Amino acid sequence: MKPTAINEFLLQKYHIQLPYQRIYRARRIIQEINEGSYSKFYARLPAYDGLVLEKNLGSKFIIEYESRQEHELDTVDPVFLRVFICFCACARDFLKGCTPFLGIDGCHLKGRYDGVLLSAISVDGNKGLFPVAYTVVEVECKESWLFFLNHLHDVIDPEDTKRLLNFMSDKQKGLADVEFEINAIKSMDTTIYEWLIKDPKKLWARHAFDVGPKSEYITNNMTYSFNQWISAIRTKPILTLIDALRLKLMDRMYHKFHKGQSFYGTITPMVRKKLIKIQETSRDCISHGGADDEFEVIELGGRREMFHPLDDLADLREDGPIYGVVQSPRLRRIQGRPQKSRRKDPDEALNGESSQRSTSLRCSKCNMVSHNKRKCKRPPMKDKRASSSQTVGVKVALNSIYSSLVFSCLLAAAIVGIALNRTVLILNSDVKDLELLGLNPDFTLLIMLLFALHLETGTLGCQNV
Template identity: 25%
Template sequence: MEGCRRIIDFDGCFIAWAVVDSETKHSWSFFINYLKEDLQLGTGDGLTVMADMQKGFHAAVEELLPDTEHRRRARHVWSNWHQEWKGEERRKQFWRCSKAIFEVKFRSELDKMSKLGNDNCDDLLHYPEKSWVRAHFKEHSKCDVVENNMCETFNSWILSCRHKLIITMLEEIRRKIMTRQCDMIKFANTWISEISPMARLTLEDNKEMARGCKVLWNADVGFEIGEELEPEHFVEHWYRKDTFLKAYSYFIQPIPNMKMWPETNNPKIEPPTPKPMPGRPKKKRTKGKDEPKKMRYGKVSRKGGKRTCSKCHQQGHNKKYYKVQKHLAKVYNTLQKHLAKLHLQA
């Protein structure tokens, strides 16, 4: 793991995966114990773990990796806080707070948040700042992400495999990971410099902003901005090509077809015993309110489009408009007759 930064996102990751019956402290302890032994994590000193609010996870980490830095995914913090404090402006301000890179900037954005509600900041600070605010992250991992896009991408990537029999599922995931390693090595060979493409984009943006900075001299040997070196010298080695290739220097070896596997006396791997859950079983993951809705193939969203009536070919309504108008006219006539009858009786 020489080329990997010391951060592990627990949800779905290509470093290790396991099949369990449910997310509990016991299942998380089982998984983390093996991961701790294989990667020689010790007590977690110098390690960062990131996860959502999964059942039993926090207790298992505190017990097995007590010295690790523990981060929460900002989207899950937002989802819980959003239930009480809704609104588009609050959503935007939340992400400004989460992505602030200095504590002063975070406090400034938090003051702006307080103007959008009296107690919303108190509810937000119920979650430890060091777990979801970029300004409070430790620097040893060299990773400032506040989201889990890598894991969500992995989960979507193996979605077709997860509905198959357990041996077939694990074999297909193994093959996909083996192929991915080849793709990553080919990708590294397309780099035009020793710095990764995404890090290069960030570097170029920072160089562009630095052109507007002023260098202040103290009349001796000191300068306010820094030394006269190329900005590329300050890029961490984690974002360079040789480090990237080290992460993929160990390969998953191919194995024979399942029919060629030797027979053993070990117990057969069976799927976990299904537990009846209340309500109708779900086939899809429940998405957060801030997640984009994915349309089915061949379907186009009508949101934001103009409706055209198939009856009169005018825009702004559809043919159901006439049914509603007809119903309203019928109700209106009934009320008129009832009022006329009451007038005659009077």
């Protein structure tokens, strides 16, 4: 809490107001009680050095002192200048499983004695931050950077000449110095200046770069993330700062170890996602092998377009940008009930019928195919059926044939009755009288019905004629 915030708290809580310097001194005393003394902790660094090297074999803890001895016989205590720290676990894991990339940067400390913390940050196999080494120096200068880089070189296995690394740093101030020197050369001799700038500036130091190491990282964001990660301890005393950073690294590596035990196979999840994405993209490519490690890849042009989602259609306006409000088209209605089903061809099957029809559908009204009389929309055609005179003639001919058959039956019955001299009695007697005469009643009734039918048919035929 800042002194101004403490003063406001005291004013609101206890209604007292103290001078700024008094609150500042009181806060510093409380910080020394809780976190330790800023000055006395420098004297404990050598003992802390031995403790770290005892518990973490192979680590680097190098302290550099500033000697204020003016003469050889003077006995003056050494003054702290710089310290380099690299734990053995960080160095080995970087060499075994991290990306061959190091981002170097520094951040200012906010304690009583200020200082700058320089760090070297790499990227692990799962695209996470991996601190390799760090150092606390007095200021960010050439000597302090050489102290840090020389010890870092000793840590990352200098005997392995085949190892290729990529370094990235913030060279903004260095570039500003280069521009200043170029302007100075221009003011001295324009000929040298023109010879110097005839080539692009990015080619001036190309001879010093190796074409072997390559990396996909083009920014130094991992160092900025690291500086933000330790922002809460940048105000602590030197010993508290170094030990708090050790605890943060230890917790980070512990959680990464347990998280790595849940990984399947040797490929990390982030790399697996990247490989899946590359595999999906490779579907648009065709490869032709040329050698064991050489392929010719042809990228196809398909599968590049996609449908993009639209906004809510309820927000659409009804007024057009040019012609105004667009109206609906004119309604067209055909005479009759609207047709709901599709009009089928003659060779298609109707609903519920077989696809093979014996005869085509023909309208009895217009004599056309593909519809019936109920769905016909054309005027009726002229009837070409036979005339009424021809129809009456056919009926008369049929009645004559039928009358002839009936008359033949009656004639046969009459001949039988005459032969027996009982014809009149048959026509004018009852059934009991016929039985007395010795005739069969059933046969006699059949003759009478045939005779009555003949008379009725003959009357109808005469009327039709």
